[in-house]
Amino acid sequence: MNSASAGRAGHALSDLDRQLRALLDLPPASEPMSLQSVLRDARHTTEFAVRVDSRTAVVDATLISRSLSLQLTLHKFFVERRTATMQALPSSLRRLSGVDDRTMTRVLCEELVSTAGFGRAVFSGVCDGALRPTHQATATGDGVESIEFAGDLRVEVAEDSAEQTCITTAGGPRRVESADADPRMAELLATRAYAVAPVLMSSSVSAVVHVVPAAPLAIDDDDLRCLGAYQGAASAAFSRDVWSDIAIAHHAAVRRAAETIVEDASRVTADDFDIGAEVPSEVHPPPLAVPAVNLQIENCLTSRETEVMRLIAQGLSNAEIADRLFIGIETVKSHVKKVLRKIGAVNRSEAISLYLDKG
Structure with a gap:
């Protein structure tokens, strides 16, 4: 039916x-x-x-x-x-996790309509306490209509509205009734009965998602649970991109530091050392840079896992770690999985970022 x-x-x-x-x-x-x-x-x-x-x-x-x-x-x-929604949900979430952040907002809105069965979905960024709607998907007789809002659209969040609570508390999806609906968002959504959920980037609210039920339905607890699944997937995807950017920045900083050390060492070797000559007493070799050790992370690892974590932080591959520690590559993979699980990282890039960021 x-x-x-x-x-x-x-x-x-x-x-x-x-x-x-x-x-x-x-x-x-x-x-x-x-x-x-x-x-x-x-x-x-x-x-x-x-x-x-x-x-x-x-x-x-x-x-x-x-x-x-x-x-x-x-x-x-x-x-x-x-x-039908529960059966289609896993594939929908996989599609969501496979797109970049430039198309994430559009795909998220479309999946909420086409798979979750909402009548309309709107994605809005959060900027200085205001909402900036960027994408909207609407159910039509022919499928889903997706539009992109003009860049200057800005909605000032009303005090004591569900949107303000959503931004400040960063909780789960909320069912909104007429009394706590934001007037301007209600006008944009053409209803005062909808649901809203925050999207987190790391630990802060970076966006919110509004959904409107498909007529003649109302939003029920099952809809809120479904919206919560998309909320978690979107937050994880945006946070993943943030951690990737941090890891890239750390890699670049380490590479620049290593290049500087090599250049300084080459200059010192070429200009300041004469084999057999006396070294003036006032000349001292430059101090060696010691990599930071993240004791907070290493305290929850075994000694072997600590060795593996340090080599991961240096950018070594599984094969290179196996050669360095004289163990099999399958053993390395096992240690890597244990390390990722213990420190709460989803991949090597995030593990490096966590280790270097807290070191």
Whole structure:
């Protein structure tokens, strides 16, 4: 069953519920805002109907039966929708992790619509406490429409809004209701009922993602859990790029330092030393640069793992480490995996960055 068929079933269930409530002298339900609210109201009505005296129950048996049948149909729709999303989620997250940060925002929005089933997704960078929307994806009859916002679009975050809480607390996805919705974001999203999640870069909030449910649905707990999976994947991808940049910077700094040492040593050897000549007492050899040792990391490693970590930090490959330590390359790989796991790194570049950054 697709969303359109589920919507028609929801309308039929809402009509039946109004009839049942009238026969049972119940006050009319509030105007339904989503399929979930229609299903919830109908369930309460039928539960009340089966508790009343037998004469009323017999009179309303047909209506109750039809209502229960439609409730079951909608339950199946939600289960099938949830199952399809969970089955497609791993592949979607892999696609997300395989793109660079220049296309990450667009792909993230498109995956939230095409795979997670949201009606709209908007990615916004965070700059000086304000939001700068950059990309939007919207569900259409033909698939997904993706647009890029103009660079000068800026949304000043309202105080006490869900967006401000999201930026300052850096928690998980939040379901937003009318009272705490940011007015300008609500205008951009064309609704005051949506969800928002922060995207972390290292430990700070660098962006937020807004999602709007696909009509006639509302955002439920399953949607929040799904959004949380994308939030984690996006945060990991952006943080990975940051650590890669740090590692590259460290490598460049080490390379420049090594080149300087070699140049100084060559100059000293060529200009200052004369074999057999006396060295003036006031001349002292330059102090040797000692690589920084990261005791915080090494304290959680074995002696062999410490040797491997130091050689990794020097840029040696697995084969070179095996030659240096006179062990097999498979043994080296095993030590590398243990080191990465113990220090919380996902790859060698991040391990080097962590080691040098804290050394």
